[in-house]
Amino acid sequence: MIQRQPMSLLPVPTGELQIPEFPPQITSITKENIILSLVIPTYKERDNIHQVVKILSQLLDESIPGQYELIVVDDDSPDRTWEVAQSLTEEYPQLQVMRRKQERGLSSAVIRGWQVARGSILGVIDGDLQHPPEVLTQLLTQIQQGADLAVASRHVEGGGVSSWSVIRRFLSRGAQVLGLIILPRVLGRVSDPMSGYFMVRRNAIAGAILNPVGYKILLEVIGRGNVDEIAEVGYVFCERKEGESKVTWKQYVDYIHHLLRLRLTTGGWRRVSQATGQLEQLSQNIGFPLGRFLRFGLVGLSGVFVDMAILYLLSDPTTLALPLTRSKIIAGEIAIFNNFLWNDAWTFADVSMKQQEWRQRLKRFLKFNLICLAGLILNVLILNLVFNFLIPNRYIANLIAIAVATIWNFWVNLKLSWRVTDVK
Template sequence: MTYPILKNLLKTPSGSLQIPLNPNGEINGADQDNKTSKPVQFSLIIPTYNERGNINYIIESLTRLLDPFLPNDYELIIVDDNSPDHTWEIAESLTLTYPQLRVMHRTEEKGLSSAVIRGWQVARGEILGVIDADLQHPPEILLKLLNCIQQGADLAVASRHVDGGGVSEWSLIRRFLSRGAQLLGLIILPSVVGRVSDPMSGYFMVRRRAIAGPILNPLGYKILLEVIGRGNIETIAEVGYVFQERQEGESKVTWKQYIEYILHLIRLRSRGRIARLRQQFNFPVGRFIRFGLVGLSGVFVDMTLLYLLSDSTTLGWELTRSKIIAAEVAIINNFLWNDRWTFGDLSSQQRGWNQRLKRFLKFNMICLAGLVLNVLLLNLFFNIFGINRYVANLIAIALVTVWNFWINLKLSWRVTQVK
């Protein structure tokens, strides 16, 4: 089936991710029609990527709900990240049937959080909301959220963890990861995460005046953290909902989203100190955090092998030999992850097995130099100071982590920075 191409797409804003206080406010690169458009009470952003199987149904469902509740006083804005399945073309064709629908097709940026903010930047509503296009967020909950805002709340959140909330068919592992992420958030940033029962919710609405002004800097999928952490949110209401299973398309939740969630918490916790540190010392803090997280996986590999090789209940090998073998396996583990993730933007510029082998040899030599220091420190702490071998090993690893990161950044992946 072919769809009419209307070329009536919203222009994507550029510059900082900042919401104007006035719905017709000036935004770099934003759609200029906003200046003459009538403000509406409610603007709902629907970020999409490969959602052609769901888009028609979600628009029809939302329209059926909102037309009698807010007649001619709302808008739906689809923000599509250049979907390979051409979701934006289907959405644009729907504007002939649904005049309240507007479509933005992004080609220069990607990511759910920034998609939502770009949509809010061109929105005309005094209330700004977001809902997934995959039907996992029940549309009927919108009316309850709107009632909460109309009764005075600054932020209304659909929650899986209050009365009436839950998940439909989640595995035990996914439930564990979700709850674990929330617990970790309470430890790192209790002042933000502790204000809502479901800080990882992607289904909510907020008053424009409560979020307008600050420059937003979201990371990953969890934009609610950014709204609470940087907005002027006083009153929060929560409405229970049951998270539904996807009917069409594929889930976009991966392990990467959990890592980005942790990094986002750290960024909010720093209150700008990380950015100032980066500017003052030109130190790539974000890359170092990724390097450290990879290092944690290496610690697990290292400690496990050290136990299997050296403990008297297993092979009972001599400590130094066991440490060298365990460390080398951990080095290989760390290189693979760092080459793919920590320095992935750099290594992608130097493709091929020869280039990867060169990076691995450099990485190995630098880490072996760190290993010499690590072994010396391990024996010092264990044999001289009598510290438990595993605690001594953790201390030694921590002391050489900064060395390994900085030298690897300057040498192992240096060639990929040359233009």
């Protein structure tokens, strides 16, 4: 009896995270047309992957035999999940495996899998059995009936969570409310925008350059894709049986970062970004990034409003009535944090995208904080010099001081805070 060898690993796409309009030409496993390409992103799922592949294969063999493919995209797991998955390709010919060594992150893993997928329908499911596989057929039916996007939701009839703590439920709902405030036209279209279990037509997202942060890829699909009709199917989120949970507080920070980036690169803000980008192209001739400086200035203006609002809430006699100095310190620090988030997601997004680890972001924030503190000291010095020796008008002197401090903050942050220094 001849023993079949495991299939070779899929090549890892490079370049922009963009889904091709037409499937790539890959040596076919089957002569049948591929309807569904289901990506399973994994990291340290050695104990789960065999069971996941087995259940999914049995389910899809009944509904669309020979017309689907399973694509495991593993982020070079130390437990060698990719190797276990590759060994299963002999038993499950519809299975393909990709091992990523240079990139990390669930969202980008899904997109890289979709880039090599051959199906007209693209899907994603977790590799830890927390997403009930039987819901797949319902999602597929919704797409076949005309939906551009079919989402498995915990918040419609038939949906729910099995054993979440009160804190986790609160954080999940709080994140959703925050998203509705920042991105109402995106998150308002689905009941469970944080779902990681869905299917989408290839032509609904083909050509769009995706730019995800963290785990919530559905936000990218709705925000940047050409998605008209959306259907939702209820499912109960189950607790994992094997392996360790990957839910951490860092995911919530990434989620907020992702919301801000989408807000600034879609809709009306997108036109602002394009305009400042054109300014930046023109400014290269004079050696000063005007477009980036304009974005920095707009962010600084938002910080002024944050500062004033927090100062009022903390120090006004009708509110908390805290001492003025203490209130100003707290308000200033919150404004600095506000400015950092917006600058990281918008002004210097091209740089921050290359360094997304939490340690790198923290380093940028600390630098930004110190530079802003130095800018405040500079502001006070300029104000006194101009007022005492040049223009005896406190308001004009203050405007000049603010202008000088803004240029200082921008230029030093450009050179020190947002620069690529960590390379592999």
